[in-house]
Amino acid sequence: MISFDLGYLIVLPLLASIFSLISPIRVYIALAFSLLSFLLSVYSFLYTLRDNTPLYQWIGGWTPPLGIGLRLDGLSGFFLLMIGIVSLFVALYSISFFNVEYKRQGRFFWFFFFFLWAGLNAFFLSEDLFNLYVALEVLSLTAVILVALPGYKKAIKASLNYLFLSILASMFYLLGIAMLYANYGVLSMSLLSQKLSDTQEFIYALFPITIALAIKSALLPFHFWLPPAHSSTVAPASALLSSLVIKPPAYLMLRLWMEVLPKDKSLEYLSIVLSIMGALAIFIGSYYAIRQKTIKRLLAYSTVAQMGYLFLMAPIYYHGGMLKEAVFQAFALQVFSHALAKASMFLSSGNAIYVAKRDELSYMPGFAHSHPFTFFALFFSGATLIGLPLSAGFVAKFLFLELSIKLGFFLHGGIMLLGSLLASLYVYPIWKECFSSHPTKFYDKPIPQLMEISAFLLGFLAFSSGMITGFLLEGIARR
Amino acid sequence: MIWFYYILAILLVIISLYHFIVARNYVKRLIALNILGSGVFLFFITTAKNTNTESPDPVPHALVLTGIVVAVSATAIAVSLILHLNKEEE
Amino acid sequence: MAFEILSIAFMFIGAIFLLAGSIGLIRLKDTYSRLHALTKADVLGFGFIVLSCILSTDLLSHWIKLLLVWLLAISYSALVGYALANRKKRYA
Amino acid sequence: MLDLALGLMLFVSALLSLHSKDTMKSGVFFIIFGFLSGLIWVRLEAPDVALVEIILGSAITGLLIFKLVKGSKQKDLKAFTFTRLWAGFISFLILIFMLFHLTTIERQDRIASLVFENLHKSGVDSAVNAVLLNFRGYDTLLEVGVITLAIFGLLSLGLKREAYYWDNPLLKGFSRLLLPFIVFFSLYITYLGTFSVGGAFQGGALLAGGLVIFALAGQALPLKASIIYIFMMAGLGVFSLIGLLYALLGYGFLTYPLELSTISIMIIELSIWISTAFLLYTAYRGKL
Numbered sequence: 005m006i007s008f009d010l011g012y013l014i015v016l017p018l019l020a021s022i023f024s025l026i027s028p029i030r031v032y033i034a035l036a037f038s039l040l041s042f043l044l045s046v047y048s049f050l051y052t053l054r055d056n057t058p059l060y061q062w063i064g065g066w067t068p069p070l071g072i073g074l075r076l077d078g079l080s081g082f083f084l085l086m087i088g089i090v091s092l093f094v095a096l097y098s099i100s101f102f103n104v105e106y107k108r109q110g111r112f113f114w115f116f117f118f119f120l121w122a123g124l125n126a127f128f129l130s131e132d133l134f135n136l137y138v139a140l141e142v143l144s145l146t147a148v149i150l151v152a153l154p155g156y157k158k159a160i161k162a163s164l165n166y167l168f169l170s171i172l173a174s175m176f177y178l179l180g181i182a183m184l185y186a187n188y189g190v191l192s193m194s195l196l197s198q199k200l201s202d203t204q205e206f207i208y209a210l211f212p213i214t215i216a217l218a219i220k221s222a223l224l225p226f227h228f229w230l231p232p233a234h235s236s237t238v239a240p241a242s243a244l245l246s247s248l249v250i251k252p253p254a255y256l257m258l259r260l261w262m263e264v265l266p267k268d269k270s271l272e273y274l275s276i277v278l279s280i281m282g283a284l285a286i287f288i289g290s291y292y293a294i295r296q297k298t299i300k301r302l303l304a305y306s307t308v309a310q311m312g313y314l315f316l317m318a319p320i321y322y323h324g325g326m327l328k329e330a331v332f333q334a335f336a337l338q339v340f341s342h343a344l345a346k347a348s349m350f351l352s353s354g355n356a357i358y359v360a361k362r363d364e365l366s367y368m369p370g371f372a373h374s375h376p377f378t379f380f381a382l383f384f385s386g387a388t389l390i391g392l393p394l395s396a397g398f399v400a401k402f403l404f405l406e407l408s409i410k411l412g413f414f415l416h417g418g419i420m421l422l423g424s425l426l427a428s429l430y431v432y433p434i435w436k437e438c439f440s441s442h443p444t445k446f447y448d449k450p451i452p453q454l455m456e457i458s459a460f461l462l463g464f465l466a467f468s469s470g471m472i473t474g475f476l477l478e479g480i481a482r483r
Numbered sequence: 484m485i486w487f488y489y490i491l492a493i494l495l496v497i498i499s500l501y502h503f504i505v506a507r508n509y510v511k512r513l514i515a516l517n518i519l520g521s522g523v524f525l526f527f528i529t530t531a532k533n534t535n536t537e538s539p540d541p542v543p544h545a546l547v548l549t550g551i552v553v554a555v556s557a558t559a560i561a562v563s564l565i566l567h568l569n570k571e572e573e
Numbered sequence: 574m575a576f577e578i579l580s581i582a583f584m585f586i587g588a589i590f591l592l593a594g595s596i597g598l599i600r601l602k603d604t605y606s607r608l609h610a611l612t613k614a615d616v617l618g619f620g621f622i623v624l625s626c627i628l629s630t631d632l633l634s635h636w637i638k639l640l641l642v643w644l645l646a647i648s649y650s651a652l653v654g655y656a657l658a659n660r661k662k663r664y665a
Numbered sequence: 666m667l668d669l670a671l672g673l674m675l676f677v678s679a680l681l682s683l684h685s686k687d688t689m690k691s692g693v694f695f696i697i698f699g700f701l702s703g704l705i706w707v708r709l710e711a712p713d714v715a716l717v718e719i720i721l722g723s724a725i726t727g728l729l730i731f732k733l734v735k736g737s738k739q740k741d742l743k744a745f746t747f748t749r750l751w752a753g754f755i756s757f758l759i760l761i762f763m764l765f766h767l768t769t770i771e772r773q774d775r776i777a778s779l780v781f782e783n784l785h786k787s788g789v790d791s792a793v794n795a796v797l798l799n800f801r802g803y804d805t806l807l808e809v810g811v812i813t814l815a816i817f818g819l820l821s822l823g824l825k826r827e828a829y830y831w832d833n834p835l836l837k838g839f840s841r842l843l844l845p846f847i848v849f850f851s852l853y854i855t856y857l858g859t860f861s862v863g864g865a866f867q868g869g870a871l872l873a874g875g876l877v878i879f880a881l882a883g884q885a886l887p888l889k890a891s892i893i894y895i896f897m898m899a900g901l902g903v904f905s906l907i908g909l910l911y912a913l914l915g916y917g918f919l920t921y922p923l924e925l926s927t928i929s930i931m932i933i934e935l936s937i938w939i940s941t942a943f944l945l946y947t948a949y950r951g952k953l
Contacts, residue, residue: 009918010918011908011912011918011919012909012918015905015908015909015912018806018901019902019906019909022902026894026895026898061917063802063803063917063919064799064800066799069776070776070779070780072803072804112817112820115814115817115821116821119810122810123807134549134801135807138549138553138807141557141811145556145557145560145815145818148818149560149814149818152567153821155822157568164565164568167561168503168512168516171557171561172516172519174553175523178520178550179523179526182526182527182530182543183763185530185543185775186526186533189776190775190776208769209766211759211762212759212762486767487669487672488672488705489767489770490767491675493767494676496759497756498679498683500755501752501753502683502684504751504752505749508688509733510734510737511683511688513730513733514682514691514692514730517695517722521698521699521722524702525702528706528709530775531709531777533770534772534774535773535774536774536781538710539709539710539777540774541792541793541796542776542780544711544714544793544796545793545801547711547714548713548717549797549804551714551718551721551722552721552941553808553812555725555726555812556815557815558726558730559729559819559948562729562730562733563819564822565733565736566732566733567822569737656836
């Protein structure tokens with residue numbers, strides 16, 4: 005019996021990326037490895053559910069501070085599950101997508117796809133700050149290349165701006181680590197949290213780190229790179245970028261605030277600044293999303309708004325030390341529902357563009373009649389984004405609301421509800437166009453079945469996982 | 484001497500940050516980013532020297548090696564993207 | 574003792590040549606004269622410095638390494654001088 | 666005194682590189698900057714970093730920037746006063762923060778003594794390489810991943826611009842003469858990494874420099890594209906396969922047992938050496 009090793013979660017996608025590049029039967033290899041990695045992700049989630057203690061693995065047998073630790077607890081296990089689900093369906097979609105469109109890019113897509121998967125797994129498992137830097141670098145370089153993949157001018161320009169900002173952010177992050185290392189001499193998060201208590205020097209290092217994470221997760225003053233980057237590439241890449249790639253920095257922030265940083269007055273002020281930025285991101289992102297005429301830009305701006313929620317709740321991360329499990333549950337469920345829903349929406353937008361050859365909203369009428377699967381994908385995922393009852397998005401927002409009432413942040417809860425309202429305003433035009441009973445042009449071009457079904461299943465999962473949240477929440481709370 | 488290098492590192496970081504924001508030219512931006520990186524690496528290496536052990540701390544050295552290789556990779560991508568963009572504009 | 578004095582003297586001579594070369598590089602007007610200053614300083618100044626280093630150590634392995642460095646340096650300096658002059662001639 | 670002079674020169678070259686209007690000039694000063702920072706690493710007793718910095722940070726990056734300057738004709742527009750103001754403000758803010766931070770740094774051991782204590786268990790005698798390939802080998806795996814990823818990303822863009830070369834018999838002869846020596850020397854540096862200054866990245870970067878000089882003379886290597894492809898993949902492939910192997914054998918991911926550690930590290934170093942060299946060579950050529 006081969007024992008479970010966290011290294012598999014990183015090495016298998018890496019090997020898959022190599023094989024998919026050198027082998028002529030790349031589609032089968034991609035399928036096989038996607039399934040394998042997916043099963044591993046599911047297994048690691050179930051592992052945390054079964055064992056009530058987090059799994060620590062010291063790579064090379066060297067314990068921190070000398071070596072690097074991997075950690076699998078409820079939160080990271082849940083995120084691994086999320087990555088597995090989204091990646092698997094995007095893989096299924098891509099098999100069909102690159103068969104009918106962008107054939108040249110399909111040759112290289114799988115290489116970057118698996119690299120992204122490896123990078124994401126590495127990020128969510130790692131508990132060493134420098135290792136997180138390298139994983140972040142894997143993620144952002146893959147993301148940059150995925151943006152440039154179609155090869156036309158708009159995409160290249162967007163990816164170049166993204167690249168410059170993300171190198172800047174990485175350097176800032178590295179600077180922050182250097183400052184922390186100069187003061188405390190450790191890189192491991194768990195050791196750092198012991199050393200940090202009753203000290204104040206970390207504030208200086210937190211400044212560049214926060215800027216770096218804000219740039220990488222497109223918090224408000226730094227959000228301008230996101231819409232062009234996420235909207236100008238091919239549909240599967242957009243889905244991966246918008247649903248998975250920008251989540252890790254926010255997750256790292258949560259970890260730092262909840263588990264590493266001690267209580268300090270200056271942190272409280274920082275949390276207020278972050279939550280103001282988050283609130284502004286919700287309003288401005290939604291405003292621009294409502295004004296967009298093309299579906300992909302609309303979705304990209306909606307990502308800016310949805311990421312705003314995670315930062316809006318910064319005061320809760322600061323004050324919610326007693327309710328750590330509940331905060332983790334709310335955060336994880338919000339990320340999960342957004343990831344699944346946004347991936348499904350981008351994949352469906354890919355379907356729509358495949359049929360209509362244009363990406364203006366007004367060019368996709370009558371989808372409810374001609375392509376019901378795509379319509380239902382858009383419907384379910386839109387409902388999750390808004391947070392309609394029964395959906396996972398609803399449960400996440402409910403948990404956040406409960407927390408903010410418990411801790412006395414009524415304003416934050418109110419802003420979140422307002423954000424939901426705004427979300428319905430930008431999701432509504434998509435539904436309206438789909439239901440339009442007098443379509444200007446009726447599209448009967450069939451969409452490959454795999455593309456329709458994988459988009460639909462993702463959306464359906466995003467919606468219906470709201471009904472099994474008991475099981476998911478229990479998993480997240482395991483630590 | 485250590486403090487001199489620390490201050491040098493900080494100066495490098497801030498002047499290149501200023502020029503990164505101000506520059507409109509991609510080449511200048513790329514150079515500014517590389518110099519910013521060097522400043523950060525200098526900070527790290529100076530920290531390595533700032534110990535009580537006989538020879539400097541090898542961990543920051545290894546980290547900086549990783550950082551340099553990553554920076555060169557990113558530069559290679561940036562160069563190729565900029566060239567691509569220029570070709571499209573021609 | 575004699576070796577040490579000789580070594581320091583050679584180091585000085587080398588440094589003076591390099592300094593002269595650098596001044597020439599800045600002060601001389603056209604490319605060819607600059608090139609002349611540069612390559613001359615490289616060969617002579619660097620040669621003296623290598624010589625001084627050789628005198629200051631008595632390990633055979635160091636001698637061989639220093640000689641190799643010197644060989645490489647003069648060969649590339651010649652090549653670089655040639656390349657620059659060639660370029661200048663073509664685009665003058 | 667020497668430190669002061671070097672530091673001042675470094676700062677001035679950085680300023681000149683950032684300030685000059687002409688991008689070609691910026692590139693030249695950037696190369697000087699890289700070289701000087703290499704010297705500073707030596708002063709700070711980090712010869713490994715100096716080797717990599719001079720070859721990668723200065724030479725290869727410099728060549729890439731020259732390639733860019735030749736191929737790009739973008740004008741340097743003057744920024745708005747407002748942009749200048751807020752750039753100045755942000756830089757000033759960071760200056761203040763970092764200066765305050767300086768007052769909190771104390772002289773302390775950090776991890777250094779721990780590394781030296783465990784050095785004999787790592788299978789390598791050189792501390793930097795012990796950290797790089799054993800204690801924090803996982804970082805290095807991801808790092809090799811990053812560079813492989815970057816170069817294949819650049820290939821996937823499918824740019825067919827010919828890299829600059831100088832068609833001259835003298836340079837051709839020189840580079841041909843030099844190449845065997847460089848291969849030999851870089852292999853020596855890689856091997857040296859197990860007990861002294863040197864290592865896979867250092868040696869690989871050196872070989873890449875030699876290969877780039879070879880390419881600068883306008884000649885292609887007498888190797889098939891598929892072989893170059895395999896060389897480029899070698900580092901990542903071998904490293905992750907060894908990691909997987911030890912995980913399957915039950916030792917744990919990337920966990921070398923003591924008696925096998927030296928040989929495992931040697932194999933990994935060799936594969937990283939060859940793949941770093943060919944990846945950087947391809948990065949310069951921009952095509953296979």
